[in-house]
Amino acid sequence: MLASQRKKAILELLAQDKQVLSSELSQKFLISEDSIRRDLRELAAEGLLQRVHGGALPASAAIAPIETRKNVQSRSKQTVAAKAVKMIQPGQVVMIDGGTTAHELVARIPQDIAFTVVTHSPGIAVSLVDHPLVEVIVIGGRLFKHSVVTVGSAMIDVISHINADLFFMGVTGIHASAGFTTGDYEEACVKRALSQRAAETVVMASAEKMNAASAFAIGPLSLASTIIIDGEPDTALREACAKQQIELL
Template sequence: MLTSQRKQLILQKLAAEGQVLSKDLSEAFNVSEDTIRRDLRELSAEGLLQRVHGGALPASAATVTFAERKNLRLDAKRVIAKRGAELIEPGQVVMIDGGTTTAELITFLPHSLQITVVTHSPSIALGLADHPLIDVIMIGGRLFKHSLVAVGAAAIENVANVRADIFFMGVTGIHADAGLSTGDYEESCIKRAFSQKAAETIVLASPEKLNSASAWVIGDISLINTMVVEENTAEHLLSPFIAKGITVIKA
């Protein structure tokens, strides 16, 4: 079998099963695990999968530029964001991460809602400028232009002084076993810091993020309490999260 044929079959198996193991692939193709690891390394370099210990997971499609991500599955993001906005109660302190799905979330906040929003995203802050009853507290730091958020030591230090009711965490990958991930190291650090200061952490899990992974781990799936997904999301995709105690809300 040609290497290109084997790689194509690996990708087909990954798409069908959501995960591949090097040992199983080695036995299935009757080649060494070193050969399989080389295949996975090359496929990862092409952005076609995300290598993890012992195998690979689907690579998240949510790691392209902010402008490109903005229109990726926009219909699904809006439905999920609307349901997420309904989880906010008046008087709460709400931390909102940067991202294209959270950008949709704030469009569904009524002008009569009185809350305090803490964010490290200038675009989220500007999007709430015309909400008269929403106090906005900005977390400052170095601007990470790929995601248009503040990152770095100063940002994490400021997060330490917050106690919030809810944190809407943006991720590029969410997987029951591989956990929560994103495409940048410093982003992973500040997301983890935010989650540690919230009574409840929610992920708005648009389809391209579900059961996929990116290079930098934010933390175990236990960091979050709730995930909001599309109504038509297959039950077999959600059952591993439910088994781990995550509340799944369908939008």
């Protein structure tokens, strides 16, 4: 079998099983694991998969610049945001992540609800200027232009003084075994720190983020109390959430 044919077959298996293992691929194609690892490296370089220890997972399509992401699965993001906004109650302290789904959430916040928003997204903060009853606290830091959010170690001390009711967290990938991932190391650290300061973490995920992974782990599925998705989760994700008592909406 030619290398190009083998790579095509690997991608087909990945689409079917949502993960591949180097050892199993080696046995299937009767070649060394070194050769399989080379195939996976080359496919990863093309953005077609995400390498992990022992194999590979589907690559997330949600790591493009924010202006590009605005047009990806927009209807799916609107569906997720419409469910998420119903969780906000008067008087709560709510942390809202950056990202396109978070912007859809903020666009649906009623004008007559009084609560406090904590965010490290300048865009989210500005979107709430015309909500007279919403108190807005902005966490500063270095601006990560790709996602238009602030990041950096100085933020962690500020975050440690917050006790929030909810944290609406954006991710680029959700996978039963890889958990929640994103495309930047510092952004992953900030998301993890925010999650640790909320009574409940709600992960909002449009369709392209399901059964996908990016390079940096935010944490396991157990970080979330609720995951809101558009569409039906596969058996592996549903079973993983049920085992850890995570609500799927």
